[in-house]
Each structure stands twice: as structure tokens, then as C-alpha cells.
Amino acid sequence: MTQLATSVKLTLNNGKTIPALGLGTVPSDDPSDVKDQVITAIKAGYRHIDTAWYYGTEKYVGEALKELFDEGVVKREDLFITTKVWPSFWHSPEKSLDISLATLGLDYVDLFLQHWPVALHGDENGLPAQPRDKDGNLIYDDDPVSGTKFIDAYHSLEQILDNTTKVKSIGVSNYSLHKLKQLLPKVKHIPVINQIEYHPQLPQQDLVDYAEKNGIQISAYSPVGSNGAPVLKLPLIQELATKYDVTVNEVANAYHILQGRSSLPRSSNLERIKTIVRLPSLTKEELASLYQVGVENPTRYINDEWGYGLGFKWWEGDTLSKDFD
Numbered sequence: 001m002t003q004l005a006t007s008v009k010l011t012l013n014n015g016k017t018i019p020a021l022g023l024g025t026v027p028s029d030d031p032s033d034v035k036d037q038v039i040t041a042i043k044a045g046y047r048h049i050d051t052a053w054y055y056g057t058e059k060y061v062g063e064a065l066k067e068l069f070d071e072g073v074v075k076r077e078d079l080f081i082t083t084k085v086w087p088s089f090w091h092s093p094e095k096s097l098d099i100s101l102a103t104l105g106l107d108y109v110d111l112f113l114q115h116w117p118v119a120l121h122g123d124e125n126g127l128p129a130q131p132r133d134k135d136g137n138l139i140y141d142d143d144p145v146s147g148t149k150f151i152d153a154y155h156s157l158e159q160i161l162d163n164t165t166k167v168k169s170i171g172v173s174n175y176s177l178h179k180l181k182q183l184l185p186k187v188k189h190i191p192v193i194n195q196i197e198y199h200p201q202l203p204q205q206d207l208v209d210y211a212e213k214n215g216i217q218i219s220a221y222s223p224v225g226s227n228g229a230p231v232l233k234l235p236l237i238q239e240l241a242t243k244y245d246v247t248v249n250e251v252a253n254a255y256h257i258l259q260g261r262s263s264l265p266r267s268s269n270l271e272r273i274k275t276i277v278r279l280p281s282l283t284k285e286e287l288a289s290l291y292q293v294g295v296e297n298p299t300r301y302i303n304d305e306w307g308y309g310l311g312f313k314w315w316e317g318d319t320l321s322k323d324f325d
């Protein structure tokens with residue numbers, strides 16, 4: 001019988017565990033749909049929910065959790081909930097976290113991530129989330145290439161970890177190799193996770209190796225390449241799905257989970273959420289062949305403007321990043 005992805009737990013560098021399959025909560029359309037997505041996922045065995053202040057869905061995640069707790073389906077301690085502080089709130093992560101906790105109806109999150117190593121010019125409430133000048137350019141509080149305020153923001157997360165009971169672990173997201181190398185010598189607590197776009201079309205082995213060598217686990221967002229699920233069209237993914245008699249989504253998740261990384265799929269299709277929970281036992285050779293697809297033709301699907309200058313490879317439109325070592 002095929003193993004279940006929902007039963008796999010990975011151990012973080014602080015000894016805590018994270019369920020390997022997490023449900024993403026970026027809204028597909030109406031954010032309130034996320035409530036049913038979360039309920040469906042938890043009832044199907046997921047124990048990990050990935051959200052963020054920026055997504056505007058914490059309210060609906062919170063409504064789902066309340067219903068599940070009230071009905072006795074799960075207890076708070078059975079779940080792993082992640083939220084994140086957005087760059088326009090870089091100056092006040094604890095305030096952002098307090099808003100997230102109140103909106104989620106929780107008194108702690110399992111993981112609090114710095115969403116991006118970037119400082120955007122938000123007010124005391126982190127607004128606007130995308131501050132722009134009259135020409136439409138992002139307004140920064142710090143230079144995205146040479147600035148170091150992103151390190152101050154991470155220090156604020158460390159203080160929350162040390163001085164409160166509001167978070168069990170802290171980590172980062174969208175850190176390139178260059179940014180991780182800048183951060184690590186300055187930290188007291190190594191981030192437990194770096195959450196990045198990752199799938200067979202986007203190799204970035206140097207970043208993954210560096211993170212893992214330093215005890216930072218990778219969590220893969222956009223595991224099927226986001227809207228339109230382009231990764232699932234790869235012939236090799238389709239072949240493997242046929243071979244193991246699972247869905248293409250399950251092959252995409254297995255690519256990460258079998259290599260010690262959590263995978264964070266999102267879906268507005270409740271049937272899909274329920275049925276992508278198996279873990280096919282892909283061989284080492286098959287995992288290597290999937291990796292090779294990206295080496296030959298690397299493609300990144302999330303190319304947000306606030307990622308410019310961070311030093312990522314293949315970031316479409318990024319003319320700021322130099323050839324960092």
C-alpha cells in the first residue's frame with residue numbers, strides 16, 4: 001500500500017517536528033473559500049497550514065480552526081500553523097504577529113516566518129502592503145541589494161522567540177544564497193526553515209545545499225508552479241504518476257517529501273485537496289531525473305517585483321541582482 005504524505009513528519013533544527021504536507025492558503029478567488037479548503041484538508045489528514053498576514057485569509061483559516069476545535073475533530077496541539085510578516089511590516093514583526101494571532105483566533109503559531117528579506121515603506125500598521133510612488137515603483141525603507149534592515153527584522157523575530165510564548169519556531173522565506181550568507185553570521189537562532197519556490201523545473205541546488213548544511217530545512221512553495229500548474233505537464237511527472245498509480249500532484253509533493261522538505265500545495269478544488277495525500281516511493285534515480293529537468297531548462301514561476309535585487313537566479317525582470325557569490 002502506498003504510504004500517506006499526511007503521516008510524514010520532518011524534524012527541525014530545534015528538535016520540533018513539522019508535518020511534511022502543508023496546505024497553502026493564498027486565495028484562488030474569494031478568500032472566504034479558504035475556510036472550506038482548510039476544513040477539507042484537516043478532515044483528510046493534513047496537519048499543517050501555511051498562511052500569512054499578506055494573504056488576507058487568516059480570518060477564514062481562523063473560522064475553520066474554530067469549527068474544527070469546537071467539533072472535536074482536532075486539538076490545537078495536533079496542528080502546525082505557519083504565518084509570516086510582510087516586508088511593509090518589517091519594522092514591527094510583533095505587532096504583525098499580534099494581528100495575525102487575533103485574526104486566526106490563536107495564542108501561538110508553530111512557525112513565524114520573515115516573508116521576504118526586504119524592507120518596504122509601510123506605516124505603523126504595515127500599510128500599504130505594496131507602497132508605490134507616482135510612477136508605480138515600489139517605495140523601500142532600505143536598498144534591496146545593499147541594505148541590512150532585513151537582518152534587524154530577523155532579530156525582532158528572535159526576540160519574540162526568546163521573550164514570548166507566541167511562536168514555537170522562527171524562520172525565513174525567499175532568502176537567496178546571498179541573503180542567507182549575510183544573515184547567518186548575525187543570528188542567535190538559526191532559522192528552522194527557508195520557504196522558497198521549489199519544484200523540478202527550478203533546480204537551485206547551491207541554495208538548498210547551503211541551507212541544509214547549516215541546518216535550515218527547505219519548504220517548497222508553488223510545488224506545481226502556481227496558477228495553471230505548469231509543472232504537472234512535464235512528461236516525466238506524468239510517466240511517474242502512471243507508474244505508481246497516483247496523481248501528478250502526488251508525484252510533485254513526493255519530489256520534496258522524500259528528500260526531507262515540506263511541500264505546500266494550494267487548491268480551490270476540494271476533491272483535489274482530499275485526494276493528493278499519497279506518497280509514491282520514487283527511487284533515487286527518478287528523483288535525480290526530475291531534478292535534471294530543471295537543470296536543462298530552469299524556470300521560475302513566481303517573479304514578484306519585491307524579489308528583485310535579492311540575488312536569485314532566473315528571476316524574470318530582475319535587473320538589480322548582480323552575480324553574487
Ligand SMILES: NC(=O)c1ccc[n+]([C@@H]2O[C@H](COP(=O)([O-])OP(=O)(O)OC[C@H]3O[C@@H](n4cnc5c(N)ncnc54)[C@H](OP(=O)(O)O)[C@@H]3O)[C@@H](O)[C@H]2O)c1
Pocket residue numbers: 023024025026028050051115173174195196220221222223224225226227228229232248249264265266267268269272302
Ligand atoms: N513564501 C512565499 O512567498 C510564498 C509564495 C507563493 C506561495 N506560497 C505558499 O505556497 C502555497 C502554494 O503555492 P501556489 O499557491 O503558488 O501554488 P501551487 O500549489 O503550485 O499551484 C496551485 C494552482 O495549481 C492548480 N492545480 C493544482 N493541481 C492541478 C491539477 N491537477 N490540474 C490543474 N490545475 C491544478 C490549482 O488550481 P485549483 O485551484 O483548480 O486546484 C491552483 O491554481 C501558497 O498557497 C502559499 O501558502 C508562499
